[in-house]
Amino acid sequence: MQTPAINVQNLSKNYGTVQAVDDVTFQVAHGELVGFLGPNGAGKSTCMRILTTWLPASSGYAWLNGYDVMYQSMEVRKCIGYLPESVPVYGEMRVREYLAYRAKLKGVERRGRTARIDNCMAKCRVKEVQNRLLSTLSKGYRQRVGLADALLADPPILIFDEPTSGLDPVQIGETLATIKELGGQHTILFSTHVLPEVEKVYDRVIIIDKGRIKYDETKKAIDAQEASYLLDIRGPADAVTAFLREQPEVASVEAAPIESDLTAFEVRSRDRKDYREALAGRIATKGWGLRRVEVKRPSLEAIFNNVVQQRYQVEVAGSPAPTEPDKTPAA
Ligand SMILES: Nc1ncnc2c1ncn2[C@@H]1O[C@H](COP(=O)(O)OP(=O)(O)OP(=O)(O)O)[C@@H](O)[C@H]1O
Numbered sequence: 001m002q003t004p005a006i007n008v009q010n011l012s013k014n015y016g017t018v019q020a021v022d023d024v025t026f027q028v029a030h031g032e033l034v035g036f037l038g039p040n041g042a043g044k045s046t047c048m049r050i051l052t053t054w055l056p057a058s059s060g061y062a063w064l065n066g067y068d069v070m071y072q073s074m075e076v077r078k079c080i081g082y083l084p085e086s087v088p089v090y091g092e093m094r095v096r097e098y099l100a101y102r103a104k105l106k107g108v109e110r111r112g113r114t115a116r117i118d119n120c121m122a123k124c125r126v127k128e129v130q131n132r133l134l135s136t137l138s139k140g141y142r143q144r145v146g147l148a149d150a151l152l153a154d155p156p157i158l159i160f161d162e163p164t165s166g167l168d169p170v171q172i173g174e175t176l177a178t179i180k181e182l183g184g185q186h187t188i189l190f191s192t193h194v195l196p197e198v199e200k201v202y203d204r205v206i207i208i209d210k211g212r213i214k215y216d217e218t219k220k221a222i223d224a225q226e227a228s229y230l231l232d233i234r235g236p237a238d239a240v241t242a243f244l245r246e247q248p249e250v251a252s253v254e255a256a257p258i259e260s261d262l263t264a265f266e267v268r269s270r271d272r273k274d275y276r277e278a279l280a281g282r283i284a285t286k287g288w289g290l291r292r293v294e295v296k297r298p299s300l301e302a303i304f305n306n307v308v309q310q311r312y313q314v315e316v317a318g319s320p321a322p323t324e325p326d327k328t329p330a331a
């Protein structure tokens with residue numbers, strides 16, 4: 001089996017009594033584009049800092065392209081491009097000057113260095129500010145310079161900690177398009193809070209909460225989950241509801257009135273097949289008017305809320321969340 005691009009085994013990190021990362025295990029295959037999601041304080045940045053060798057783990061292991069983050073940090077750094085949560089600012093440097101300095105530091109060959117810098121500036125749309133002092137850039141532009149920096153040495157693995165933070169909606173769209181484009185040639189792990197946007201680009205999503213992985217699923221598997229159908233039907237609501245409930249493909253029906261004889265139904269299907277035509281055909285034979293048929297797939301936002309809220313439900317119910325013995329050895 002090919003070595004995974006990112007291999008994390010039982011990784012934990014505690015800051016004193018705060019368990020920021022708690023026994024995290026996952027692998028990312030070469031070329032995969034993974035959205036790393038979680039509420040504030042979930043442990044995303046801590047995890048990413050460990051993977052990029054900027055922070056030692058309390059216990060556990062991580063390898064990037066087969067290199068150990070603890071013992072082979074120089075090799076690891078050569079194969080990653082990292083956009084940290086807060087981009088370091090060298091305020092007195094101009095954008096091009098800064099990128100040239102970073103390219104040299106990263107060992108980008110002198111021959112072709114200028115072309116590489118131009119290429120990365122174009123990709124991250126910072127060419128128009130190349131002669132500006134970093135201290136005079138807006139947050140969004142600084143973020144884009146950080147992204148260009150991460151791409152300079154054309155590393156196989158990219159780790160972006162909230163690449164869209166501080167960007168306006170247009171820039172968010174553009175940055176996500178850049179990430180998607182990079183996804184073909186690089187392995188990418190990126191964290192974000194903008195779920196509807198992630199939906200457009202990711203191959204796989206990992207949700208972390210309170211330092212633990214709560215969800216790990218591919219887009220393909222999420223897209224194949226049982227769908228709901230949204231049906232607006234003109235007809236006697238009670239009779240239509242009863243009829244829908246009788247259909248063998250239907251697991252549950254919810255009804256909400258729109259007008260006197262028009263009702264919005266949300267129908268859950270029993271399996272993953274698409275029953276739209278079958279249901280529409282049978283509704284027509286009853287003489288009822290079908291105003292809308294739509295498939296509703298679970299959104300990332302719904303999945304996220306479901307995963308993260310389960311925790312709050314446990315806590316609110318009065319039974320304290322289960323605690324486990326501290327497995328972390330003293331640092
Ligand atoms: N240097 C530190 N010292 C002490 N505690 C820390 C430190 N850095 C992070 N933490 C704590 O570790 C936990 C995880 O923080 P982390 O920054 O990894 O979360 P995050 O998922 O990146 O959150 P956000 O979405 O807000 O960026 C939090 O409880 C945070 O307060």
Ligand SMILES: [Mg+2]
Nearest residue numbers: 044045046085
């Ligand atoms: Mg963070």
